Structures are given as structure tokens and as C-alpha cells.
Amino acid sequence: MAERIGILVGWEQSFPEAFITRANKVPGIVAELAKIGGTPEKYESPYRVLIDRISQEVKHYRFYLKAAALGGAFVINDPFWWSADDKFFGYSLAAQLKCAIPRTVMLPQKDYIPAIDKQRSLRNLEFPLNWEGIVDHVRFPAILKPADGGGWRDVTVVRTPGELLRAYDASGLNVMTLQEFIDFDHYIRCICIGQDRILQIEYNPKLIGPTGLRGRYIFRDEEEWLPKDLHDRIVQDSITINKALQYDMNSVEFAIKDGVPYAIDFTNPAPDMHIEHLGERYFDIAVDWMVEFAVKAAKEGYRTRDRYHWAKLLGDAAK
Numbered sequence: 001m002a003e004r005i006g007i008l009v010g011w012e013q014s015f016p017e018a019f020i021t022r023a024n025k026v027p028g029i030v031a032e033l034a035k036i037g038g039t040p041e042k043y044e045s046p047y048r049v050l051i052d053r054i055s056q057e058v059k060h061y062r063f064y065l066k067a068a069a070l071g072g073a074f075v076i077n078d079p080f081w082w083s084a085d086d087k088f089f090g091y092s093l094a095a096q097l098k099c100a101i102p103r104t105v106m107l108p109q110k111d112y113i114p115a116i117d118k119q120r121s122l123r124n125l126e127f128p129l130n131w132e133g134i135v136d137h138v139r140f141p142a143i144l145k146p147a148d149g150g151g152w153r154d155v156t157v158v159r160t161p162g163e164l165l166r167a168y169d170a171s172g173l174n175v176m177t178l179q180e181f182i183d184f185d186h187y188i189r190c191i192c193i194g195q196d197r198i199l200q201i202e203y204n205p206k207l208i209g210p211t212g213l214r215g216r217y218i219f220r221d222e223e224e225w226l227p228k229d230l231h232d233r234i235v236q237d238s239i240t241i242n243k244a245l246q247y248d249m250n251s252v253e254f255a256i257k258d259g260v261p262y263a264i265d266f267t268n269p270a271p272d273m274h275i276e277h278l279g280e281r282y283f284d285i286a287v288d289w290m291v292e293f294a295v296k297a298a299k300e301g302y303r304t305r306d307r308y309h310w311a312k313l314l315g316d317a318a319k
């Protein structure tokens with residue numbers, strides 16, 4: 001019997017199409033857009049592997065993917081961890097794992113939902129905040145950005161206490177981090193598949209890309225143009241981060257300053273894979289790696305649930 005691989009997508013075209021076409025060429029594999037309807041409580045996943053490109057925007061898919069994981073599927077990326085993860089935890093973990101991380105402080109929210117009475121409900125909060133201590137740690141210039149952000153939303157460069165307070169006062173319900181601004185010499189984005197395959201590409205966040213989004217990849221003729229030790233460190237730090245976060249599909253960004261690669265943005269479980277952005281050469285590599293990894297996971301019977309304590313309670317009943 002063929003092993004089924006399902007992919008969940010939004011309006012994105014190039015990546016899922018290429019993935020399905022190439023995966024279907026592998027003997028013993030059937031790849032398709034996953035079809036999802038009502039899900040019964042004892043669900044056995046018809047898919048050995050599910051690739052999730054969209055559950056961050058479709059809540060029902062995230063819950064479905066957890067049910068599918070319980071039902072034996074291997075989900076790329078792990079829906080349990082994806083739901084739990086935030087950027088600040090990532091910075092803290094990566095820093096403990098000896099990756100270079102900009103000095104960062106997470107701040108209490110500026111505003112709260114109406115059910116929170118600011119006079120009575122926030123007794124755990126230090127007030128007023130010790131802004132001096134926070135700024136002493138991070139220093140200016142700094143970046144104020146959401147601790148669970150994405151897509152460049154609400155990212156502000158602040159250079160003075162006045163600018164910081166203005167941006168913080170406008171941050172509303174967001175949980176913000178204040179982070180040392182790295183005035184980088186180069187910026188690298190790595191597309192990462194299966195935790196340890198790392199495609200290092202130069203990227204310029206200041207340019208506008210071919211479809212009007214911020215940021216553009218820079219295509220060079222030679223693959224490894226950075227000094228070898230820096231190139232190798234970026235590969236190694238990317239692997240460390242992916243293994244720590246158990247992301248099998250991720251993009252990891254580094255701002256390089258004075259030869260140090262600072263990890264900036266590395267919790268991107270559905271990284272941009274558009275052919276228009278990656279260019280044909282990198283797009284082909286990313287698709288091929290994803291096909292190889294998903295096929296391996298399907299044939300070797302990887303299961304997301306094996307990562308979790310509750311799976312041990314299932315015993316033979318759920319085998």
C-alpha cells in the first residue's frame with residue numbers, strides 16, 4: 001500500500017504544486033492536498049505525513065493536526081509545539097544554547113482585555129516599570145517588536161527614551177520585546193528542512209521583493225561566499241535552533257555584525273517558499289529536500305506523538 005502525504009495550504013501555489021508533483025514521482029508515495037471535514041474523536045489519520053503551511057491562519061486546521069498526530073501522523077511542523085512557542089522563549093533558549101542573540105528584554109503588555117481591571121487585576125506587575133534598568137541592559141538603538149510577531153508587524157526602531165515610550169504606548173495588547181538593534185554588515189536567511197539541512201541565502205531586509213513584500217534574497221554565483229568559519233557557525237547555530245525547537249521546516253535569520261552572526265528571527269514554522277522570492281535554484285533545492293524528508297518520514301514511520309508523554313499512556317490500544 002502506498003504511503004499518503006497530505007499538504008495543507010492557503011493561496012500559495014508554487015511550493016505545494018511542485019511538492020505534490022515531485023513527491024508523486026517517488027514509488028510507494030501518494031501526495032495530495034489533504035482533505036479535512038468533520039473529525040471524529042477517535043481519528044485514525046489516513047495521512048502518514050502532513051505538511052502544514054497554513055494552520056497559523058486557520059485555527060480549525062491546527063486542532064485537526066493535533067487530532068491527526070494523536071491518530072498516528074507525523075506533522076511538519078509539530079502542531080503542539082507551534083501552539084506553545086513564542087519568539088521570546090526562542091531567544092532565551094538559543095542564548096542558553098550559546099547562539100549569539102541580541103540583548104533582549106520582554107516587557108509587560110501596555111494594554112489588557114476589558115475583563116482586566118488595571119487597578120485591581122494586575123497585582124503581579126511591577127509598577128512603574130524600571131525603564132532605566134531595561135534600557136541599560138538593551139541600550140540604544142533598539143528594536144521594539146512583538147514577542148510573538150510575524151510578517152514585520154509592529155516592528156519599530158527606537159533611538160531615544162522618548163521614541164521608546166511612544167512606540168510602547170502604541171503597542172496595545174501586544175507583548176513586546178525590546179532588543180538591541182544590530183546594525184548588520186550582512187543579513188542571512190537560512191531555509192531549513194528536516195532540522196539539519198540548511199540552505200544559506202543572503203537577504204536584504206531593506207529592499208522590496210519581486211511581489212512587493214519587504215525583503216529580497218540576493219543571488220550569488222558561489223554558494224559559500226562568507227568566510228568558512230562564519231558559514232559553518234551559521235549552519236551549526238541553525239541546526240542547534242531547529243533541533244531545540246524541533247522544527248522540521250523553518251527559516252532562521254542572522255544579522256552579521258563584526259563577524260558575529262546574531263540570530264534574529266527563527267520561529268517561522270511556515271517559511272515563505274514562493275518561487276518568485278527564492279528564485280528557481282533555491283526553490284528547487286528546498287522542494288527536493290522537503291520531498292526527501294517527507295518521504296523518509298513516511299517510509300520510516302515517524303510519528304509526532306512519540307514526542308509526548310501522553311503517547312506512552314496509549315499502549316497497545318492505539319497501535
Ligand SMILES: Nc1ncnc2c1ncn2[C@@H]1O[C@H](COP(=O)(O)OP(=O)(O)O)[C@@H](O)[C@H]1O
Binds near residue numbers: 143149180181184
Ligand atoms: N535586533 C535587530 N537588529 C536589527 N534588525 C532587526 C532586529 N530585529 C528585527 N530586525 C529587522 O526587522 C525585520 C523584522 O523583524 P523579525 O524579527 O524578522 O520579525 P518578523 O517575524 O515580523 O519577520 C528583520 O527582518 C530585520 O530586518
Ligand SMILES: [Mg+2]
Binds near residue numbers: 151152253265
Ligand atoms: Mg523576519
